[in-house]
Amino acid sequence: MVFVEVCVGSSCFLKGSEEIIERMQKRIADHKLDDEVILMGSFCTGACNRVGVTIKVDDEVFPGITPETFDTFFQEKIVKKIEEGGEA
16 A cells, blocks of 8 residues: 655645646556555645645655656656565
8 A cells, every 4th residue: 555645735735736636646547546545635845846736656756847857757656656666
């Protein structure tokens, strides 16, 4: 099981967290990962970035995720982690 938290604090909200959440929900469904990923919103993680949204995957924090970088992030940090048994 992979726990994914998307920051919805004011800074990330203004940088598009709503769109990132929608993309995340779609990719989880597209990859049939509903039983593998727990998706949550969180308030400020303290890792704000000038560009993009902060996402926490288990205990690892990734600031600056944008719609343009989302697909690569999802594949490398979520799908790969699941494929490797949560060890990525």
